[in-house]
Amino acid sequence: MVDQYPHQISGGQARRAAIARALLFRPRILAADEPTAGPDVSVQGDLLNLLQEISVETAVALLVVSHNLAVVRLIADQVAVRHRGRIVEQGDCATVLQTPQAEYTQQLLASWPRAHHVDDAQG
Numbered sequence: 397m398v399d400q401y402p403h404q405i406s407g408g409q410a411r412r413a414a415i416a417r418a419l420l421f422r423p424r425i426l427a428a429d430e431p432t433a434g435p436d437v438s439v440q441g442d443l444l445n446l447l448q449e450i451s452v453e454t455a456v457a458l459l460v461v462s463h464n465l466a467v468v469r470l471i472a473d474q475v476a477v478r479h480r481g482r483i484v485e486q487g488d489c490a491t492v493l494q495t496p497q498a499e500y501t502q503q504l505l506a507s508w509p510r511a512h513h514v515d516d517a518q519g
Contacts, residue, residue, distance in 0.1 A: 408439035415446065419454070426450065427459040432467050444471055465508060469493055477501045 402410060411431065418426055428447060432440040448471060451458050462468055468475055469489065476486040477498065485498035496502045 406439075407434050408442065411443055412446065415450070419450065419456075423456060425457045425459055427461070429461045430463070431460060432462070432464060440467075447471065465493070465505070477504065 405413070415426070415428075426447075431443055431447065444467065447458055447460070450456055458471070460467070460471055472489040474487065475489040475492050476483045477492065477496075477500065478484065479498075479500040485492055485496060485501045492501065493505065496505055
């Protein structure tokens, strides 16, 4: 990708290049703002896998900002929920997402799309 211009590479390639560029400085923390926004689902999965591999293999802490709760559930150990610029709830990801205490977190989780089973006998 070194010899290519930005318009010549895919969005997923551009994100991987940005991650590689950030890692050149050997950070202790890698901040990723909406790392899966935009690319198709398969590229999103590849990016999440890459971030997790980097975290495990290099001991770099990940700070991921996302509105996608599925991403948060997959990648985060700890979570902080912000509302209007303030943290309203924080803690272990599984605990916060399974038993939220803050009203805003409850509303956020209630807004998740849910798949409903359709009984074939009812139409």
